[in-house]
Amino acid sequence: MTTVETTHHQMRIGGRDVDTAGKISIIDPSDGSVVATVPDGDASHVDDAVAAAKAAYESGVWSAKTPHERAAIMRAIVGAAREAADELIELEQAANGATIRQATGFHIGYALAHFEYFAGLAETYEWERAAPVSDFPALSQSVVHREPIGVVGAISPFNFPLLLTLWKVGPALAAGNSVVVKPDERTPLSMLAFARIAERNGLPPGVLNVVTGPGRVAGARLAEHPHVGKIGFTGSTSVGREIMRLASGTVKQVTLELGGKGPSIVLDDADLDMAVDGVLFGCFVYSGQICVSGTRALVPRRLHDEFVRRLVERAKTIVLGNTRDFDTDMGPVIDGKQQARILDHIRRAEVDGATVELGGSRPGGEQFERGFWVSPTILSGVTNDMPIAREEVFGPVLVVIAYDDDDEAVAIANDSDYGLAASIWSTDNGRALAIADRIQSGSVWINDAHQINCQVPFGGYKQSGIGRELGPDALDGYTEAKTVQVDLSTGLKAKPFGILLGHAE
The missing domain is CATH 3.40.309.10 (Aldehyde Dehydrogenase; Chain A, domain 2)
Known part of the structure; x- marks a missing residue:
């Protein structure tokens, strides 16, 4: 098993390592020791990450790939991450105190299996759907397209740092978006490692960016950023309310998975x-x-x-x-x-x-x-x-x-x-x-508990959240629906605007 030393892990923005003068200490909860440090990122780093994600999205290096091409790269990332599983397990439990059994099975094992599931969704998702031919108010055919949103923000908690981040990153990438992740400042190590693994295995620079820093600064800026079209957040209900408030300034989409009292x-x-x-x-x-x-x-x-x-x-x-x-x-x-x-x-x-x-x-x-x-x-x-x-x-x-x-x-x-x-x-x-x-x-x-199945939707009623993660419709929350209609009628007199303007017989 790999041992985590007290090392410094830099942020990843636009395919580059980024550092700050200030440092955040990562503490092992089992003994209170400092196991690592990470940059103390702020709003300016979020702005840089969003700009990198936006540029990558608009360039088409990821968004223009076919779903099958994206799926192939995502599966390559999973394969490489499985080879690095020992490192990911140690990085995870050193920061959040999970036992080795939990970190192996739930924290990392589930995370990689679920990311692979999202890769499969890219290939099976209904990217286009033809609606029935309509004869009113004119003969026409409509096709509904599902398209990526653009830049997606993911804000994740300390308890399952990699798993719950990949619940957002996975469908976002499968849909062709670029992503900015703000992990909990206490537990960013496994996600930083995963981002580097992803870039080494085919994910273009700037498509996945990770900014470390306090939620009240970096997280708040990500939630309110005008160039972020969607926020996926897992955490407490009180913080979820604040995420909603900040996101409302630009009326961006939100998926919130919040508290419980099961x-x-x-x-x-x-x-x-x-x-x-x-x-x-x-x-x-x-x-x-x-x-x-x-x-x-x-x-x-x-x-x-x-x-x-x-x-x-x-x-x-x-x-x-x-x-x-x-x-x-x-x-x-x-x-x-x-x-x-x-x-x-x-x-x-x-x-x-x-x-x-x-x-x-x-x-x-x-x-x-x-x-x-x-x-x-x-x-x-x-x-x-x-x-x-x-x-x-x-x-x-x-x-x-x-x-x-x-x-x-x-x-x-x-x-x-x-x-x-x-x-x-x-x-x-x-x-x-x-x-x-x-x-x-x-x-x-x-007659069971904690049965999280990636093939069925997950989310809550009431103040436990908004929207659903996982399941066959997981990409819905990371796409926009666009309806394209083709008028099949012939002649000006058959068209509604022709009737309105007095061309009808």
């Missing part, structure tokens, strides 16, 4: 052993730092105490430790600010009447004295009106809420500002499917 609904006929493991997986994978995490366990009142007991006993077996060790189940949270925020949420919940059944603090032991660790935490005695049940904690905190019947479970699940993902645990698929139909959520998983 319910895991355990029905009274569930296989409890499966449900316990599934609920814990749904909440604690990657330390709860996933927007689709199932952080609210809704449990029948008569099963509540038994289920909590089982959750606690099973959660005690979760192994925290060295993120490079394949035996480690859970790593740290992203930084000290988030660690303090999570622990404050737990303290507030106790004041509100919740009971800490497990965890609730930094884990004990010398190895956890450095870095940003929070123990797997389970809270009982929670009601859905408490802040701990309504606000996105983004940490390893599971709340257990009792309900009396299916109708109440559905009501609690839907009583949220969010609607991103939910899970249902039952041995009766028909019953579970009927409840799924009533859940206000973009994804509902039955």
Whole structure:
């Protein structure tokens, strides 16, 4: 396995390495050490990147290629990235604290598989569609073209730096756009490496640009930039609102994948052993730092105490430790600010009447004295009106809420500002499917969690976002629809304007 040294990684703009006098330190969350530095980019660097992307787009070096040509280059990039997988895995987990198992399977494995899926979409997408011949108000034939937008901005979060960036970059490139990426300033390393891999394997300079820098500066400029026609953003709902506000100045398209407060609904006929493991997986994978995490366990009142007991006993077996060790189940949270925020949420919940059944603090032991660790935490005695049940904690905190019947479970699940993902645990698929139909959520998983399938749309209801990523229609959000109509009528008298101007017989 490659080891990350404390090295400096420059931005990539217009096919060139770009640096700044100021530096941003990249911190390993597992021990608080500085593993790298990157440039402290600002609005001027975003302007340069947008100009490079615009020039590349207008030159046709990428936008004028056929979909099959773009797909071939994208597949070559995937092949080269797979050869560099060890490097990408280490760059990813060194910056965001993912365990080696998670980084290998989810963070990098999913990212490259999904990018390859978008390459395939370039070849199968319906770039032109003929409409039925119309005979009113005149005989005509229309063809709908899907064309690239131009320059696309992608703003991505810390938790899945490469995967969630490629959810935007992949369809944007497949459609023929040029892209400017603003990764989270804490976790830009894997995307910087991917951009260089892409250029070495056929992507023309300027088509993919990466600007590092703080979101409030570089991200804000990208969102408001007049030459950016689309913003794809994944992150918190509060920042998503600001992205919408900034994008509205030029009425650009936005796709927003925002927060969640996922319910895991355990029905009274569930296989409890499966449900316990599934609920814990749904909440604690990657330390709860996933927007689709199932952080609210809704449990029948008569099963509540038994289920909590089982959750606690099973959660005690979760192994925290060295993120490079394949035996480690859970790593740290992203930084000290988030660690303090999570622990404050737990303290507030106790004041509100919740009971800490497990965890609730930094884990004990010398190895956890450095870095940003929070123990797997389970809270009982929670009601859905408490802040701990309504606000996105983004940490390893599971709340257990009792309900009396299916109708109440559905009501609690839907009583949220969010609607991103939910899970249902039952041995009766028909019953579970009927409840799924009533859940206000973009994804509902039955007897599973975190099943992100690139072949189906992903996104949320309510304040969990706008638009959808993934699926066969993923390129829709990165193209414009143009209708071209050919009038098939003959003679001036047969045309609507001829009738209007008095040429009709």
